[in-house]
Amino acid sequence: MRKQKRKRTPRPLTEQQKLAAKLLFEGHKEYVVADKVGVHRCTIWRWYKRRDFRDEIKKIQNQWMRELRRKRREEWRNSDQYKRQQAAKRRLAALEKAISAAGNSGNMAALARATNEYNQAFNMAFFGGRDPFRGVRTPRYLTQRRKTRKPLKYIFEIVN
Numbered sequence: 001m002r003k004q005k006r007k008r009t010p011r012p013l014t015e016q017q018k019l020a021a022k023l024l025f026e027g028h029k030e031y032v033v034a035d036k037v038g039v040h041r042c043t044i045w046r047w048y049k050r051r052d053f054r055d056e057i058k059k060i061q062n063q064w065m066r067e068l069r070r071k072r073r074e075e076w077r078n079s080d081q082y083k084r085q086q087a088a089k090r091r092l093a094a095l096e097k098a099i100s101a102a103g104n105s106g107n108m109a110a111l112a113r114a115t116n117e118y119n120q121a122f123n124m125a126f127f128g129g130r131d132p133f134r135g136v137r138t139p140r141y142l143t144q145r146r147k148t149r150k151p152l153k154y155i156f157e158i159v160n
Contacts, residue, residue: 010052017047021056024048025064088125095121 013021016037023033024044034041047053076082095118102110 010050013052013056017053018056020044020047021053022060025057025060085125088121091121092118092125 016039020033020037020039023036024030028036030044031041034044037044095114098114099111099118102114
């Protein structure tokens with residue numbers, strides 16, 4: 001009969017291990033981390049084998065990423081470009097309603113005016129007022145006329 005292996009309950013991470021996880025996440029080398037924490041560098045590798053130690057590093061990474069995303073979102077919402085885009089979206093929504101109303105009423109002149117104004121507002125909002133297709137070269141094979149092939153004339157001479 002084989003002896004069963006005793007399951008050990010994992011001990012919680014010590015402050016040294018948490019500090020080591022933070023330093024490893026920040027990109028320090030193992031020997032530098034070992035120096036700062038006050039252990040041998042082999043101990044860092046032994047800690048790294050533990051799943052809860054690696055989970056601690058992942059937890060630190062996730063916190064850092066959440067904070068980074070929050071800061072970027074905040075910076076973006078405070079930017080002038082974001083505010084211009086939001087104003088443009090509101091303007092375009094109003095113009096879409098005007099196009100719909102003009103189309104439903106059958107007033108083609110009003111529909112054409114509203115559509116033209118919508119296109120100008122869209123180009124102004126998202127392309128800085130430039131026509132997005134200006135300067136785009138059409139591929140040469142699309143602009144050339146297709147040459148029709150003339151039937152080949154074969155002259156067969158039958159020699160008897």
